[in-house]
Amino acid sequence: MNWLSRQFTTRVIVLIPIAIALNIVLGFITQTVLRLPIYLDSIGTILVGVLAGPIAGAATGAATNLIWQFTGITPNIGPFFLTAAVIGFLAGLWGYLGIFRPRPASGTQLVMAAAIAAGIVVLLVVPIIGNPTYLDPDLGGFPEWAVPAAIIIAILAALAVAAFIYVRRDLAGLWVALAGALTGIVAAIVSAPIAAYVFGGVTGSGTDVIVAALRQGGADVFQAALGQGFFSDPIDKVITSFVVFVLLAGLSRRLVSRFPLGDRLGPTSEPMPGSSADN
Amino acid sequence: MTLHLDSVTYRYAGAVREALRDVSLEIGPGHAVGIAGASEAGKSTLCLVAAGLAPQTIGGRLEGRVTVDALDTSATPPHVLAQRCGILFQQPATQLSATASTVWEEVAIGPRNLGLALDEVIERTWAALAVLAIEHLADRDPDLLSGGQMQLVALAGVLAMRPAYLVLDEPTAQLDPAGTAMVGRAIEGLAENGASILIAEQKSDLLAALCQRIIVLDAGRVVGKGSPEEVLADERLEEWGVDAPAPVRLRRTLTAAGLPPELVL
Amino acid sequence: MTAGAHPRGLPDFVARTESGPYRDLAPTTRLVLALSMALFAFVVRGWTGPLLVLALVVLLAWLARVRRGFVPYLLATLPFVISVLLINTFLYPDATDVMFTIGPVSATASGFTDAVQTALRVVAFALSVALFALTTPTNLLVADLERRGLGRRPAFVLGAAVGLVPRLLRQAREIAEAQRARGLDTESTIWRRARGVVPLAGPLVVGALSDVEDRSMALEARAFSAPGRRTVLRTQPEGAFQRAARWGLVVATAAVVVASVAGYLRWLP
Numbered sequence: 001m002n003w004l005s006r007q008f009t010t011r012v013i014v015l016i017p018i019a020i021a022l023n024i025v026l027g028f029i030t031q032t033v034l035r036l037p038i039y040l041d042s043i044g045t046i047l048v049g050v051l052a053g054p055i056a057g058a059a060t061g062a063a064t065n066l067i068w069q070f071t072g073i074t075p076n077i078g079p080f081f082l083t084a085a086v087i088g089f090l091a092g093l094w095g096y097l098g099i100f101r102p103r104p105a106s107g108t109q110l111v112m113a114a115a116i117a118a119g120i121v122v123l124l125v126v127p128i129i130g131n132p133t134y135l136d137p138d139l140g141g142f143p144e145w146a147v148p149a150a151i152i153i154a155i156l157a158a159l160a161v162a163a164f165i166y167v168r169r170d171l172a173g174l175w176v177a178l179a180g181a182l183t184g185i186v187a188a189i190v191s192a193p194i195a196a197y198v199f200g201g202v203t204g205s206g207t208d209v210i211v212a213a214l215r216q217g218g219a220d221v222f223q224a225a226l227g228q229g230f231f232s233d234p235i236d237k238v239i240t241s242f243v244v245f246v247l248l249a250g251l252s253r254r255l256v257s258r259f260p261l262g263d264r265l266g267p268t269s270e271p272m273p274g275s276s277a278d279n
Numbered sequence: 280m281t282l283h284l285d286s287v288t289y290r291y292a293g294a295v296r297e298a299l300r301d302v303s304l305e306i307g308p309g310h311a312v313g314i315a316g317a318s319e320a321g322k323s324t325l326c327l328v329a330a331g332l333a334p335q336t337i338g339g340r341l342e343g344r345v346t347v348d349a350l351d352t353s354a355t356p357p358h359v360l361a362q363r364c365g366i367l368f369q370q371p372a373t374q375l376s377a378t379a380s381t382v383w384e385e386v387a388i389g390p391r392n393l394g395l396a397l398d399e400v401i402e403r404t405w406a407a408l409a410v411l412a413i414e415h416l417a418d419r420d421p422d423l424l425s426g427g428q429m430q431l432v433a434l435a436g437v438l439a440m441r442p443a444y445l446v447l448d449e450p451t452a453q454l455d456p457a458g459t460a461m462v463g464r465a466i467e468g469l470a471e472n473g474a475s476i477l478i479a480e481q482k483s484d485l486l487a488a489l490c491q492r493i494i495v496l497d498a499g500r501v502v503g504k505g506s507p508e509e510v511l512a513d514e515r516l517e518e519w520g521v522d523a524p525a526p527v528r529l530r531r532t533l534t535a536a537g538l539p540p541e542l543v544l
Numbered sequence: 545m546t547a548g549a550h551p552r553g554l555p556d557f558v559a560r561t562e563s564g565p566y567r568d569l570a571p572t573t574r575l576v577l578a579l580s581m582a583l584f585a586f587v588v589r590g591w592t593g594p595l596l597v598l599a600l601v602v603l604l605a606w607l608a609r610v611r612r613g614f615v616p617y618l619l620a621t622l623p624f625v626i627s628v629l630l631i632n633t634f635l636y637p638d639a640t641d642v643m644f645t646i647g648p649v650s651a652t653a654s655g656f657t658d659a660v661q662t663a664l665r666v667v668a669f670a671l672s673v674a675l676f677a678l679t680t681p682t683n684l685l686v687a688d689l690e691r692r693g694l695g696r697r698p699a700f701v702l703g704a705a706v707g708l709v710p711r712l713l714r715q716a717r718e719i720a721e722a723q724r725a726r727g728l729d730t731e732s733t734i735w736r737r738a739r740g741v742v743p744l745a746g747p748l749v750v751g752a753l754s755d756v757e758d759r760s761m762a763l764e765a766r767a768f769s770a771p772g773r774r775t776v777l778r779t780q781p782e783g784a785f786q787r788a789a790r791w792g793l794v795v796a797t798a799a800v801v802v803a804s805v806a807g808y809l810r811w812l813p
């Protein structure tokens with residue numbers, strides 16, 4: 001089998017439509033029904049990317065947005081298929097690099113990893129609060145409580161990530177956070193021109209609150225779209241990456257090992273004590 | 280022309296324990312062989328191995344040899360095996376492709392996948408529906424059928440491949456009594472018409488009615504084999520975790536009450 | 545097993561063909577048409593693009609006898625339309641032609657113009673896709689694409705994905721109902737909404753993934769990995785006109801895109 005068909009085995013072909021449907025349903029619920037300022041429409045994409053490689057991931061992402069537009073439940077999702085494809089492609093890269101493989105550790109290594117991950121999360125918030133536009137009262141800017149609220153959210157998120165790493169005694173959390181943050185930043189950069197040029201910088205979902213706030217602070221259409229992206233995307237992709245990480249850890253070795261990149265998720269040839277999936 | 284397992288030992292990918300140990304089995308043309316045993320005894324595994332899905336499709340390690348009409352299942356492509364040995368699983372819903380809007384199109388999927396001529400596809404589809412007497416379901420949406428009906432549609436899909444052997448992995452396990460009766464009747468019809476069947480079941484009534492031979496599995500090993508009368512009246516059934524069929528249980532109850540067992544017809 | 549004589553051919557409900565000026569077109573042609581219209585609506589800025597496309601959509605919908613089907617698609621555009629009307633009217637950067645002021649924000653004419661144009665653009669885009677989706681069942685589209693050479697794997701992915709969405713939505717609704725009985729609230733503060741996603745997403749994802757192994761086995765047992773092309777059930781003859789029309793559309797759309805990007809279309813209103 002050549003390299004391409006190795007990425008698209010029957011198991012992968014079965015997984016992809018499930019991943020697409022999950023993306024659409026979870027994304028629709030998060031964005032339109034619950035109107036949260038995040039997306040949560042990439043869990044399936046990243047899952048496929050990590051298990052089956054960059055091309056499969058990119059295909060899943062692109063197909064998600066196109067099929068989503070076809071269903072009509074969200075009218076402005078189609079053109080972002082580029083972003084989704086990039087997210088899937090990156091997920092495939094992280095899969096190849098074994099980012100999502102458990103890395104048991106303890107002691108100082110663990111504490112350092114937790115600290116660094118917490119630092120990354122806090123850094124994600126800096127562009128928002130560090131921008132003088134938002135703080136200058138003459139320009140309108142965010143309401144008074146926005147900056148302290150953002151700091152508190154950042155600290156809480158950082159603590160959550162650090163706790164995740166420490167309690168699970170697993171260094172992988174650091175790499176997952178890093179991968180998620182990078183994916184989010186790239187996604188924001190790819191999305192901004194699409195949002196600005198095609199949709200006037202407006203998303204029609206919960207993220208518009210951020211767009212409005214940024215515009216009020218003096219940003220133009222593109223800057224507001226980019227700023228909104230930098231707020232929502234890294235957080236969303238870090239959350240999504242952690243969700244995928246936990247999911248993968250919970251899947252049986254037998255199921256995972258049969259995927260093209262399954263072996264990069266941890267040893268599958270050595271027998272696990274006490275397990276025998278059988279009937 | 281037989282389905283032959285020769286000293287087969289099998290272990291799932293990532294497992295410590297072997298799921299099958301030194302199992303040998305042969306199914307000749309027109310024979311129906313039953314597999315009995317408690318859950319986790321290896322019945323499903325034996326079905327997957329016999330149909331050739333293990334090890335090729337699901338991985339794992341196989342020792343020994345499995346041949347279907349002299350084809351080695353470890354060395355033959357799955358689509359060739361699918362035309363020799365069909366397999367029906369427990370869960371009706373996951374066997375449907377979810378891409379067909381009518382039962383007819385769902386059953387036609389197998390022949391279509393083989394790239395057969397359109398006339399052949401049409402013929403096989405109607406034939407499969409007719410054999411199971413479900414032509415009246417042909418224009419229905421497969422998603423909206425009852426469990427028993429779905430299972431019959433899945434079976435029709437398998438029959439459309441015209442396999443020489445049928446492996447049935449607890450086909451009525453997830454069905455309600457009506458569905459169980461429906462599917463049981465259909466399988467008995469197939470057996471009467473001379474199909475070669477390997478069927479695993481917890482409900483030994485079906486095995487008793489259907490099979491000329493039954494083997495009992497316990498922890499992956501064959502611990503009993505023989506005709507249904509011999510096996511299902513064996514004292515060790517309870518130890519093996521197998522429920523005896525209704526007439527046997529009734530006989531035992533009568534005997535325990537001091538009444539003549541011949542009262543049961 | 546006994547086959548018996550089967551003089552029947554393809555059942556009617558499988559071989560059904562549609563008729564009408566729009567529905568006579570092959571699904572692939574309709575797809576190309578929908579994409580061209582969508583691109584046109586975006587690429588030709590101002591009023592021309594969106595209004596032209598909307599007019600065409602209305603005409604084709606009338607020809608194809610699509611009426612009430614548009615309503616859910618239209619309703620789905622409402623949140624976006626409201627959002628863009630509010631944000632771009634009141635918060636349009638560098639706009640000085642103020643119409644009126646409410647508190648800290650002012651509505652500007654150029655902002656309002658941009659907002660309405662964007663709204664029209666998105667509605668035109670959504671409706672041209674809607675027209676295609678409403679008149680073209682997925683399995684017809686997939687069959688048409690397969691006839692033209694689409695492999696069985698992408699065909700399966702397309703068909704299964706579209707089929708799974710309503711099923712998962714139904715499951716999600718059921719889970720949400722159960723959660724609501726336990727206190728998940730979709731109307732309240734952002735915190736409670738966020739907290740509500742996890743118990744919803746968890747069972748949905750795990751349930752969907754658990755089937756992968758069984759479904760792959762079932763596919764293999766139906767010879768899914770056989771080589772060569774799958775047999776196509778419906779053959780829909782099409783004239784040379786359609787093929788020419790498709791290529792013509794592609795070339796014309798490409799030309800319009802280039803012209804727009806190069807700035808030649810700025811004279812349009």
